[in-house]
């Protein structure tokens with residue numbers, strides 16, 4: 001049976017991005033239907049941010065207790081893996097979406113379950129789980145918020161060996177005795193840290209020479225030190241030639257001819273857009289591509305300005321908070337267009353995701369944490385800025401030495417010498433994530449260095465790093 005219905009806005013995908021976009025279009029009074037093929041809440045809620053952070057936090061708390069004379073003595077054992085996994089299950093809402101369905105209902109959006117596909121301009125076909133075909137048409141806009149999935153490279157035997165991807169790494173119900181992790185990005189380092197803390201013997205296989213390639217090099221170095229100190233076997237410059245699983249164990253052959261065996265193998269080698277079965281060719285785009293958008297999140301190359309893409313699927317910044325930000329921006333832009341109001345598209349305007357280009361914050365929840373926003377020194381130089389790079393040992397700030405005995409960390413700020421504002425800030429150290437928002441405000445607010453001196457950090461907090469960085473900058477002779 002085919003049913004046809006018309007709405008102002010159709011949102012494909014109910015991850016954090018789709019939810020935020022729908023929230024804005026509903027707030028503007030536009031009728032909005034959200035199509036979801038799996039769980040309302042998306043990857044983030046069930047197989048990414050929430051369960052991964054729930055797996056990591058107990059290990060970090062234990063490390064924090066062990067880092068202090070007096071509390072160290074009270075730690076008499078390792079983590080209770082069963083309790084950690086049970087807590088993780090509750091943070092993943094036991095892989096049920098009733099709570100988030102209730103929220104969608106509360107904002108007055110209509111939920112349709114099924115796989116949505118574009119079928120020409122402003123038209124979407126949904127194959128529902130009970131075999132029906134729904135045809136939805138949009139008076140104003142269709143917003144694609146379908147996210148990404150993990151990619152597996154072409155390695156002989158890999159697919160047959162059924163490796164873990166981020167989904168299994170965040171939802172596994174038992175702790176494997178041993179785990180090989182392939183990759184050097186965020187998923188690889190976080191999941192290596194989590195499963196090692198839960199009792200797995202983890203080996204991290206990195207094909208390059210460093211971790212976290214998009215951050216300051218010292219961040220990857222300190223994370224590698226932290227992983228090794230926790231017991232992870234970190235190996236650089238290694239590549240997998242073939243994989244096979246027999247008798248329960250996975251056997252990995254490296255290109256140098258050596259072999260490794262483990263109970264499980266996790267591939268954390270990046271993401272692909274969920275656009276291969278989305279009907280993109282019906283609107284002149286290529287199936288399987290990332291969706292290139294302008295700063296309002298309107299898809300480039302589609303006439304009429306009705307197609308938007310926000311979140312992971314547009315490849316601007318694969319992070320939940322940036323997806324939500326884009327959802328808010330695109331939702332506001334769609335509402336303005338529907339109501340015949342002009343768009344505010346000047347940098348930092350209400351209808352443009354300027355922060356995607358200038359100030360994307362990210363925290364990597366390893367021990368130590370990496371917290372970075374804006375440009376790294378190398379990215380700033382490549383972008384043609386005249387910069388001064390200011391480094392400081394985070395451990396020598398009084399507040400940090402109170403936080404942990406032998407606190408190890410480092411901070412960097414990258415200053416735009418022409419405009420005397422910050423382009424990027426990176427903090428690496430235990431608990432460094434909570435330092436990040438001040439840096440994000442300084443960069444997005446384009447706060448001049450001279451004014452930052454008046455933002456006095458409380459004593460004795462780790463935030464005194466701001467004062468130390470400013471003093472170092474002043475004493476380098478580049479500032480009074």
Ligand SMILES: Cc1cc2nc3c(=O)[nH]c(=O)nc-3n(C[C@H](O)[C@H](O)[C@H](O)COP(=O)(O)OP(=O)(O)OC[C@H]3O[C@@H](n4cnc5c(N)ncnc54)[C@H](O)[C@@H]3O)c2cc1C
Nearest residue numbers: 013015016017037042043048049116147311312318319320
């Ligand atoms: C292990 C891991 C940990 C992470 N940790 C963090 C973190 O700590 N912080 C952070 O900021 N980011 C983190 N991320 C990234 C974060 O998960 C993503 O940036 C975020 O989920 C993107 O949100 P989204 O709404 O764009 O896409 P998704 O969350 O992927 O949601 C897309 C939704 O669309 C649905 N869908 C897809 N195709 C269709 C279709 N054709 N029809 C209907 N529905 C469809 C999907 O089922 C899904 O529900 C992590 C990622 C991973 C893998």
Ligand SMILES: NC(=O)c1ccc[n+]([C@@H]2O[C@H](COP(=O)([O-])OP(=O)(O)OC[C@H]3O[C@@H](n4cnc5c(N)ncnc54)[C@H](O)[C@@H]3O)[C@@H](O)[C@H]2O)c1
Nearest residue numbers: 153183184185186187188207268269270318362363364365
């Ligand atoms: N805390 C967080 O904010 C958080 C946590 C997890 C994921 N995420 C986001 O999710 C996204 C996906 O993360 P990811 O780690 O899967 O991807 P990524 O792109 O960050 O890292 C992929 C890594 O795999 C390596 N690689 C690629 N192909 C390979 C191959 N064939 N063999 C060996 N190594 C290979 C790359 O060199 C890179 O080091 C990222 O953009 C990240 O920002 C964020």
